[in-house]
Amino acid sequence: MTGPAADSARAVLAAAARAGFAARYGSAPDGLWAAPGRVNLIGEHTDYNQGLALPLAIDRTTVAAAALRRDGTVRVSTSLRDRNDAVSLPAAGIAPGAVSGWAAYPLGVVWAFAASGFPVPGLDLHLETDVPLGAGLSSSAAVECAVAAALEDLLGSGFGSARLARLCQQAENEMAGAPTGLLDQTASLGGRRGHALLVDFRSGTARPVPLRLQESGLSLLVMDTKVTHAHAGGGYAGRRRDCERAAALLGVGSLRELSGEDLAGAKARLDAPAFRRARHVVTENERVERAVHLLEACGPGSIGPLLARGHASLRDDYEVSCPELDLAVDTALGHGALGARMTGGGFGGSALALVPRSSAAAVANAVVNAFLAAGYARPDVFPVATADGAGRLA
Structure with a gap:
């Protein structure tokens, strides 16, 4: 999907996220946030070796509909894999080992924000995605980064993309138990249309590299x-x-x-x-x-x-x-x-x-x-x- 087709697909996901949120929580969300999946053009298993990679964000997306609560309760729901799963627990109870499965990824981001000095007073969250799960296109990072983008706005953390990527990695490593590097989150947060992203994991720098695929046929x-x-x-x-x-x-x-x-x-x-x-x-x-x-x-x-x-x-x-x-x-x-x-x-x-x-x-x-x-x-x-x-x- 490119251009209008991709924009239309994202609009459908956004509408589904808004409707799913309203159906589960009985109100409108404070906003909608989106994060893409990624493919890695080249540079595999180099991120945790302080190496180089060349990923690109792709036109497959996770959308998070979110609203803050003030009662200390965090509720997350999703229709991932055509399920209607939901998890509810106290914000103070979110910690490694407290939750498993798909919910560990979004709740891991909530936990990482709290560990960084921005505790969540409560949250309602609903997720929709068209990033294939288990396909190596970073569906987990898309979930994490959509939630992180929402929390940054709602809490006013001002972390920026590099810090958010580290928080999402922390969530994946410590809450979900996956010892991944920073590649997926860096691409999902820092992607740029028409470009790949040259990431140097030793220096912590990233710069866009033009791909020019369409011009090249x-x-x-x-x-x-x-x-x-x-x-x-x-x-x-x-x-x-x-x-x-x-x-x-x-x-x-x-x-x-x-x-x-x-x-x-x-x-x-x-x-x-x-x-x-x-x-x-x-x-x-x-x-x-x-x-x-x-x-x-x-x-x-x-x-x-x-x-x-x-x-x-x-x-x-x-x-x-x-x-x-x-x-x-x-x-x-x-x-x-x-x-x-x-x-x-x-x-x-x-x-x-x-x-x-x-x-x-x-x-x-x-x-x-x-x-x-x-x-x-x-x-x-x-x-x-x-x-x-x-x-x-x-």
Whole structure:
């Protein structure tokens, strides 16, 4: 969806959020706030290694309808996954371990605000989204960032996007138990339409990089494998521990301190899994730098081979791919995609393909047919466009 189509989809979500709020709480919300999902063009598993990444906010959105209360009660509801779930508890009782499941993400943000000196006097909150859940498009970060944008306005915290990203990460790490880095929240809060975002997690800086997809006749296809993943699971945490162990054995604060020239010496000092993790992080940082150079100098059509090499590294060195992701990538590349790679934390979720707009339908059909022939669930393949970051809708 782009342009009017994306705006129409967001308007539908906004109307659903307003109506859902009124149905559950019997009044109108104080406002509506929205935050996008994201895809990561390149730079995977680099954020918690103080590295580089190039994500973009996409035109899939979570909308939060919210109103403050004064009685110390926090109520959250949602129609996520077509459910009518609701949770109610005292604001003072919100803490790690007090709640689990989907509600840990929005309530984690409430808890993080309180821990930062802005306690919530009470809150009614209703969430609507069209970000696919479990697809590697940062549905959890979209929820967190929509709630954070609402609370910043309602409480007048003045935190700004960088601080809000850290609060949302804190909510995800400590309330939801997912040891993720800052990539998803940074993209959801700081996205800019028409651009990717070059994020340096060592310096804490981010700058927009023009993508110029439309001018180049290109499209980004998301290939949702329907293999759901959960960052709170052991695989993601295990990879992070591997990186921390590699850095400690090499005597560096993070793997960002290593260059390609350091890898030969590192191999003799690391066990095989730790070396592969380190090699992925080092080469992925190099791919991000190269991708930014090519985007600015040559345009998006030039980065395809980098995407394919990034997927191979995630598959072989970081070992976070799966047969469905590999099939999506290989099929897309075999049917005209300029580049393709898994996006997100891995172990399922989605892959991303850079395709000529004229070939998008053919690539999508080929991926669907390949999955059905392999006996896999039917994937959802759809184009995404860049979007602006979180903010108030009404």
